[in-house]
Amino acid sequence: MEWTEENGLLLIPLGLGWLAVWLLMPSERKRPRILGGLAGLAAILIMQMMLLPPAGDFVRNGLFFLFAAGSVISAALMITDRNPVYSALWFALVTLSVCGLFLLNSAPFLAAATIIVYAGAIIVTFLFVIMLAQQSGTIGNYDQQPLQPAMASLGAFILLGALLFTLQEWGHIGRPDASQHAMPGQFITVPAELQPNPLSQPPADNPHEIGSLRVLGRSLFGDYLFAVELAGTVLLIATIGAIAIAPRRSQGTL
Amino acid sequence: MTQVSEMTATALESQLIVGATLFVLGVIGFLTRRNLILIMLSAELMLHGVSINLTAFSRYHGNPQGQVFTIFVLTIAACEAGLGLSLILSLYQRRKSLDVLLWGKLGEDDLPVFTSPSNPTVNVPVDPNAEYPHLSPSGRMPKTQPTTPTKT
Numbered sequence: 001m002e003w004t005e006e007n008g009l010l011l012i013p014l015g016l017g018w019l020a021v022w023l024l025m026p027s028e029r030k031r032p033r034i035l036g037g038l039a040g041l042a043a044i045l046i047m048q049m050m051l052l053p054p055a056g057d058f059v060r061n062g063l064f065f066l067f068a069a070g071s072v073i074s075a076a077l078m079i080t081d082r083n084p085v086y087s088a089l090w091f092a093l094v095t096l097s098v099c100g101l102f103l104l105n106s107a108p109f110l111a112a113a114t115i116i117v118y119a120g121a122i123i124v125t126f127l128f129v130i131m132l133a134q135q136s137g138t139i140g141n142y143d144q145q146p147l148q149p150a151m152a153s154l155g156a157f158i159l160l161g162a163l164l165f166t167l168q169e170w171g172h173i174g175r176p177d178a179s180q181h182a183m184p185g186q187f188i189t190v191p192a193e194l195q196p197n198p199l200s201q202p203p204a205d206n207p208h209e210i211g212s213l214r215v216l217g218r219s220l221f222g223d224y225l226f227a228v229e230l231a232g233t234v235l236l237i238a239t240i241g242a243i244a245i246a247p248r249r250s251q252g253t254l
Numbered sequence: 255m256t257q258v259s260e261m262t263a264t265a266l267e268s269q270l271i272v273g274a275t276l277f278v279l280g281v282i283g284f285l286t287r288r289n290l291i292l293i294m295l296s297a298e299l300m301l302h303g304v305s306i307n308l309t310a311f312s313r314y315h316g317n318p319q320g321q322v323f324t325i326f327v328l329t330i331a332a333c334e335a336g337l338g339l340s341l342i343l344s345l346y347q348r349r350k351s352l353d354v355l356l357w358g359k360l361g362e363d364d365l366p367v368f369t370s371p372s373n374p375t376v377n378v379p380v381d382p383n384a385e386y387p388h389l390s391p392s393g394r395m396p397k398t399q400p401t402t403p404t405k406t
Contacts, residue, residue, distance in 0.1 A: 051267075079282055079287065105306075121335075142288040155285075159281065210317060
């Protein structure tokens with residue numbers, strides 16, 4: 001009983017979220033999609049109330065909730081939209097919101113790189129392919145018939161519940177006595193004898209500058225030089241493989 | 255520049271929850287959608303959730319290693335998108351459709367199709383020009399008369 005009193009509050013947004021995703025899924029029968037949207041909003045609001053920090057930077061928290069709610073709502077609409085073109089556009093919105101979260105995490109270079117890679121290249125390519133796929137007429141309405149929506153979302157929300165319960169066990173989500181600072185041993189701490197490379201540490205005059213090009217570049221090409229070379233090799237192999245797999249244009253239209 | 259103090263544990267947990275939610279929504283999309291491109295987009299959504307976690311931990315610990323790992327995630331996502339798109343294009347050329355259920359049957363054309371009452375059934379168009387390898391059906395060994403080996 002004690003466990004349910006402490007942790008049972010998390011079950012409400014989880015159940016509401018599952019109901020929202022299940023109701024929003026496209027289906028043959030008419031489902032009350034408005035009800036699903038309301039349930040999803042209620043789940044997000046309850047979650048936000050449990051997350052509300054007692055005090056802090058108002059602008060920062062406001063921006064965080066804006067980007068977090070934007071990314072989660074856009075992701076839910078992306079996986080439940082009937083039209084795959086709209087899904088790709090919702091995914092672009094998810095990417096923009098995630099880049100906002102990157103900015104809040106003091107990672108401006110990463111935000112710019114993600115926008116360039118995703119919104120610049122992948123979304124355009126995906127829209128290209130989606131339009132190619134829809135111009136010749138599709139066989140069946142496969143976008144209106146998802147596979148096992150109730151059971152899949154139930155299993156996925158059980159996974160989310162497990163993650164949140166673990167976080168609550170180690171942190172203090174929704175506890176009224178949430179202290180502002182981490183307790184020792186709350187998360188894994190770096191062993192003291194593990195000395196970091198002094199070149200890849202943030203500069204001494206601004207110790208919170210961790211996302212700038214200078215610090216990132218020194219860490220990438222100092223600590224992770226071998227991994228960078230491996231990543232380059234993987235990119236080269238993927239390029240060769242994509243050229244080898246892609247169908248030839250001489251066989252006709254795509 | 256405004257004072258960016260060290261991240262509180264509450265702020266870190268908020269970011270971890272957003273990352274976990276994005277990951278789970280990606281899992282749902284990966285499992286339920288039948289469009290091949292949307293399946294790939296859902297995989298990218300899962301990578302976004304992981305990237306939020308990595309940058310949040312990077313800020314929490316005050317070192318750039320989480321962001322370096324996010325750059326590697328970005329690299330792998332680009333590789334995956336390129337390879338996946340070329341695979342999807344070549345699959346689309348075979349069936350002229352992006353439905354993933356058309357690829358649920360990997361057996362030969364004369365074998366029965368697995369059907370489930372909860373799954374929607376699809377009619378797989380048979381490509382008359384396709385040449386697939388044909389294996390002899392498995393089963394018990396047919397009884398044969400012992401014969402003398404033929405000379406070749």
